[in-house]
Amino acid sequence: MPATTTGPDSSRARSWWGWGYADAQPGDAECVAMGALLPGTLDRPLPVPRVADLALGRPRVTPPASLAHLVTDEPGARAAHAMGKAYRDVVRALRGRPGRIPDLVGRPGGERDVTDLLDWADGQGVAVIPFGGGSSVVGGVEYRGDAHRAVLSLDTTSMGRVLEVDTVSRSARIQAGALGPVLEAQLRPYGLTLRHFPQSFEFSTLGGWLATRAGGHYATVRTHIDDFVQSLSVVTPAGTNTSWRLPASGAGPSPDRLFLGSEGILGVITEAWMRVQERPRHKASASVAFADLGPALDAVRALAQSDLAPANCRLLDAGEAALSGASDDGSAVLLLGFESATAPVDDRLAAALETARAHGGTGAAPEPESGRAERAADAAVSDWRTAFLRMPYLRDGLARMGAVVETFETAATWDRIPALIDAVRAEVGAAALKATGHPATVNCRLTHVYPDGAAPYFTVAVAGRPGDEVAIWDDIKAAATDVLHRHRATVTHHHAVGRDHLPAYARQRPDPFATALRAAKDALDPRGTLNPGVLLG
Amino acid sequence: MPATTTGPDSSRARSWWGWGYADAQPGDAECVAMGALLPGTLDRPLPVPRVADLALGRPRVTPPASLAHLVTDEPGARAAHAMGKAYRDVVRALRGRPGRIPDLVGRPGGERDVTDLLDWADGQGVAVIPFGGGSSVVGGVEYRGDAHRAVLSLDTTSMGRVLEVDTVSRSARIQAGALGPVLEAQLRPYGLTLRHFPQSFEFSTLGGWLATRAGGHYATVRTHIDDFVQSLSVVTPAGTNTSWRLPASGAGPSPDRLFLGSEGILGVITEAWMRVQERPRHKASASVAFADLGPALDAVRALAQSDLAPANCRLLDAGEAALSGASDDGSAVLLLGFESATAPVDDRLAAALETARAHGGTGAAPEPESGRAERAADAAVSDWRTAFLRMPYLRDGLARMGAVVETFETAATWDRIPALIDAVRAEVGAAALKATGHPATVNCRLTHVYPDGAAPYFTVAVAGRPGDEVAIWDDIKAAATDVLHRHRATVTHHHAVGRDHLPAYARQRPDPFATALRAAKDALDPRGTLNPGVLLG
Structure with missing residues (x-):
């Protein structure tokens, strides 16, 4: 038995205290x-x-x-x-x-x-x-x-096998402990992919994604892992819950949706039939710069309300763009990506760029691609992706230097987005300054967008005070939670509730639903064995 | 106070015993x-x-x-x-x-x-x-x-107002008793539409759609009303459950999803913020004939697994096509429709027709449309739609002639669809013959399609025996339920469970989920006041 948490590359030791290898x-x-x-x-x-x-x-x-x-x-x-x-x-x-x-x-x-x-x-x-x-x-x-x-x-990572593949229905039965690269490697011989690529891809499991309603690869339409679930097996103290494989059903409230997001308090997810995709054969991407964030938000909203369905539609504010190397002139940058297994996507990218330009965006025209597989994205997209996967490691390095560096994320309807972003920047920045005496960096990107709203993702970095880091972060986080609550922005879009978000979640969640969830918990786990303290306190 | 159930046209009397006016x-x-x-x-x-x-x-x-x-x-x-x-x-x-x-x-x-x-x-x-x-x-x-x-x-139909419209976030707060035409009439001045058009559109309410997870207009991607819900207000004996307006959230299991499909046993849905659409300015449609159903199913699966996302993708078997006037030569007919508020859809229709032809489909080329609003669909589509809305009235007429005429619907993964359709035809036809002594018509259409499966919808018609109609139908339905269960096809894709589907639903539903739902019911409605007998018996 491996001594520590495993990663997909078993020849490399995982850090017991920090991110990754x-x-x-x-x-x-x-x-x-x-x-x-x-x-x-x-x-x-x-x-x-x-x-x-x-x-x-x-x-x-x-x-x-x-x-x-x-x-x-x-x-x-x-x-x-x-x-x-x-x-x-x-x-x-x-x-x-x-x-x-x-x-x-x-x-x-x-x-x-x-x-x-x-x-x-x-x-x-x-x-x-x-x-x-x-x-x-x-x-x-x-x-x-x-x-x-x-x-x-x-630790479920020893349960990592793809157990069955149904190529006709483009579905796969996968053990819930499969890490991202582990399951992708097993789907590849079939020409299939789950295409769920969270930042934690290498070190998180299918079961974890399902239990926390993880946000994935697609910036639009099917943004959460929830949308790819065909059926679940969940072991509870009251028995094993196995739903039927169905493309859709209208038979009562969805049994799967009760367990999606249940964060281990109702049962342990052991297997899932997942909807998988053909591997994309057509890809195209480009980046667009905007002098100001306001018009960029309007452009992204127009794209989210169109039929174009970009796979990537990630808007970086000026600070985020500078940090990741996507821009160095104070511009906000929109990263656009399209992909398809069946048809060229150049036209969709061209239409998206036209929309972006109509809102004042500027940027290089995309390279023509016409069906070339797995072509390199443009430089900004590529730089950004490398930085994206490296970020948690850098956070740990900064933590070793006494910095307070963390992220939080949310979602709100479009009518609230501009004021929400402004308020978070101002109030979280002020809280960080107050807690540390140092000016803080508060950056924002939109990770996922919808016809009716968007999911802003914030990064805070500030020098800490030796020994007080946890208390400082808790102060900053309290300010963040407060501003999100006042703007009726969700406590989490895809990071989950856990124990840290519990008080804010309890305020956001409707009382009768809390009553129902508590009743479900007591019925399935009467001794309170499963993940005590999460979701219900 | 109106004496009977109202319809959207209050100058016309509703039938107390049959469909519609x-x-x-x-x-x-x-x-x-x-x-x-x-x-x-x-x-x-x-x-x-x-x-x-x-x-x-x-x-x-x-x-x-x-x-x-x-x-x-x-x-x-x-x-x-x-x-x-x-x-x-x-x-x-x-x-x-x-x-x-x-x-x-x-x-x-x-x-x-x-x-x-x-x-x-x-x-x-x-x-x-x-x-x-x-x-x-x-x-x-x-x-x-x-x-x-x-x-x-x-009867909630006196609660029919659109209370708020947020054009920025393309959302509307709508009272749950609004009938289809009533809410559409109030959205129209904003250039918006919910685009949920079940067969019952004129005589069913938003709240009913939500409580039963109704299937709507779109044949692909966003097939159920569930996908258009931003937040819900639900009155329960334990208090009113009002969720936040959010485009998406990862905060615990979705509170709305517990009430969607709860069929009135947990509370009365009173209002919802719904995601609405801009009215389509581009439409194109066409029909394709197939000599045999098998290749037609393959064509539809290819379309469902493409990125084309047709709004309509309805496959009628030969009997269904003949009945609705869509074909008279024994062909199966695929009705295709595309629509968009933002871009022409001719290319998508052309690509879909190419896919259909590659599977042996034949049919007239679509008329060019290039942005013309609300153009007439082609003749087969138009005939079929008229027949679709008229069907429940005709069923009542046939019932008055002593016929047993009813529909049932389901969904299953693609690997099971061909055998399922064959088995339903054979076994339900045999059960109808046995129950009545008369040969039965059993027709099939696919109403909604998914990358991983489809929703077949069956119509049965057979001469009954005076006075025994209910018993005859119950025998036929028992055979239908049995074949669906053996093929692991859901007891309902969008008609709901009610009291009639309860035994089959209880067999299909995982036991721990049933335990959780019962616990939620007991917590929210401890005296069992709400819609007793539905979902939980």
Whole structure:
């Protein structure tokens, strides 16, 4: 059994405390260079924390012999499953104050193993934290409090197989522990792809995506993983919930939709039949610059309200564009991408560019592509994507320099978007300044767009105060949550609720729905074994 | 207060026992002509039933004076709210054996009225049946059993206003009792449309569509009303559930999705913010003939798996095409339609026709359209649409001739579709023959298509046996339900569950979900006031 959380490349060690692979973490020199860009940070990086320095304690329970092969108490594994990968989590690890470390880490190989582990834990008063790939940035995979006898973190990444492929119906039955690259590699021989590429793609699982309603590749139309679900298998203490494979149904409230977004409190998702796609054979992309954000927002709204359905329609404000190298002149940049398995997309891109230009956008004409497969996107798109995947590593490097660096995201209807973005910038910036005494960077991009609204994604970076990083971030986050709530913007578009968003979620959620969800929880998990503290407190 | 169920044209009387407007029902001569097409039917039509012949009984409760203006016990209104509009309902009315007639009919004018009526009924042990427009074809709006002190049918059609329009976000807040034409008339001045056009469009309400997850206008992508919901207001005995207006959210399981498809058992939907569309300025349509259904199914699957997203993609088998006048030579006919508010659609139609031809389809080339608004569709499409809206009236005429005529619908993944259609034809035809001694017509069309499957819709017509029509239909329906279940095809794609589909739904629904739904019901409606017998039995 692998000692720590696995990644798709099993020859590389995962970081127990930070993002991704340990060997991809920025070195000390790179940390110092990054820190120099943010006034007020440390002169040298905090040391990389060591598992050996943690007070793990002995596991408070022992699994029965029949389950011993599915469970480990190896210190590295326990430490790596103590928390997710939020800034809050990284800095707690750096400061030697990680969350409650689980007593045991379970690694089920399939649905039967999940059932056995859950049955045992449920009978023993042991809390079960479905960990998936552990990339939660909202406190979704740690234990808080002291109401359970012990804690079992359930790492599902050993359940990574594509079990069946139906090429006629373009569907695949996939084990829920499959990491992004693991499932894509198994679909590729069929010419198929799930095309769900969150920033955490390498280190998050299908089951995690489903349990948190993850936002994926497509910027329009089918933005969430929800839309690709044909059926689910979910192990609950009250039995296994397996829905029928159906392209659509009108038979009562959707059973799958109750479990999508349930964040492990109702059951452990073990398998799903997913709607997969033919691999795109036609792609075209371009970037458009806008001198001001306002007209850029109008352009994006016009595109979202057209029939063009771009796969990528990502608007970066000036700060975000500069940070990612997409522009260096203070422009906002719109990244556009189209793709299709069946037909050239040049015309759609051309029409989108015409719309963008009508709103004052400027930029290079796209290269003609006419069916050439997997062609390189233009330079801005390509630079941006590289930066996108690198960002969480850089965040950890900045955290080592004492910086407070984190993101949060939301969605709101178009009528509220311009004022919302302005208010977040002003109020979150002010809160960061107040908390740290340093000026903060607050950047914004739109990650997903809809005919009726958009999903803004904010990045905050500011020099912290040694030892106070968590408290500083909590202050900043409280300001962010407050402004989102006043603008009736959702507490999360695709990062999930976890434990960190619980108070804001409780205010946003309609009371009768909360009553119904609590009743469902009590009926399916009467002993409160599953992910206690998430969604319902 | 109007005496009976209203339609959008208040100058015309609604039929209390049959479909639509009384003056649109076929006359005796037309009934006889239709009956002649179905061997074994009666020589003359059954008489139109009269309210005066019903044994209504006196209402068993009296509302308090404060609610008297919202409630009627007028016999015509009570009779018109006893049942929905299934064949089963029509023939029970014709035979003088309607379902349990409600004691009172409520006509709330807004959410406050709904709350007041529900509070009163809930406190008095009076069952509340949310009636909407009353077009249920699955026993969704009648009372069965005897567990309640009295029955209040809640006709919401007096709540028909569009309350707010947000043109920036293309959204409208609409009262749930708005009938299709009523809400479209109010959106038209803004250049907007909901574009939800079920067969029941004139006589069903937004709230009914939402409560039953109705299938609408679009044959692809956004097929169900669910996809157009931005937020809901639902009055429950435990309080009013009002979700935030959001274009998308990842905050826990979707609160709206619990109420969508809840068929009135959890609450009464009173308002919704809906995503509306700009009115299409570009339309193009065409029909394609196929000598055999198999290649036609392959063509439709290829279209559903392309990016073309036709608004209409309706495949009629030979019998269905002949009946609607779309073909008279034994061909299957594919009706294709494209529409857009922003760009010409000729290219998309041309590409779709190319795909259809590649699978052996033949047909007239589409007329060029180039942006002409609201152009006439081609003859087959137009004929079919007229027949479509007329069909429920003709069914009632045939019912008066002693025929058993009804439809049922389902959805399944593509790998199962050909065998499913064959099996339904064979087994339902055999069951109809066995039940009646007469050969039956069993036709099929695909109403909605998906990348991973399709929604077949079947029509059965056979001469009945006087007085045994309900039992005959129940036998035929049992055979249909059985074959759907064995092929793992859903009990309903968009007609809903009601009381008629309950046993099959209970077999299809995963047990833990049933447990959760029961718990939600008990928490929100602890006295079982709301639509008892639906979904949970």
